Amino acid sequence: MPSTLGFAILASLAKDARTGYELTAVMNRPVGYFWTARHSQIHTDLQKLLADGLVRFEAEHGPGPQGKKVYHLTPEGRAALRDWVTEPPRARTERDELVLKTYASWLADPAEMAELFRAQLLLHEERIARYEGQRAGFAGVPDPGDPAFGNYAALWCGLSYERHRAEWCRWMIGRLDPSA
Structure with missing residues (x-):
């Protein structure tokens, strides 16, 4: 296999x-x-x-x-x-360094952590813009039988993920820097 x-x-x-x-x-x-x-x-x-x-x-x-x-x-x-x-995906171990750093963030200066999340937010916003540009290249959602459907579906998943991460970064910034 x-x-x-x-x-x-x-x-x-x-x-x-x-x-x-x-x-x-x-x-x-x-x-x-x-x-x-x-x-x-x-x-x-x-x-x-x-x-x-x-x-x-x-x-x-x-x-x-x-x-x-x-x-x-x-x-x-x-x-x-x-x-x-069509088989269920294999179980995988999650590894997310930013989440691990967040877990230990109580040890760090909140202003420094806020800066880390601001930098991460910019990365996610750049990806969102890039993915939106790619999505604009599609003339609607391709039919599921079209090979382009997989590209569109993966792009949609990527956009959803990046939007979620950007929102989480904004939430973290708001908690770490209430003046933001």
């Missing part, structure tokens, strides 16, 4: 055939907004997917002296991805 990263690769290949370099780019954006991986991790999992018969590649001429491999999803890979999509 592929790793979660393996399934992320299969999902990317289900949309379009890609080279390893293109997979890395897709894994940075848009997939990187919710699942991150380094090129070396992608390459390792891609080799496992090849060995399992879930992907294949075709050698093509590259821009330089070396050829390039263009990876495609196999019917077995599509079936494995289809089965995986």
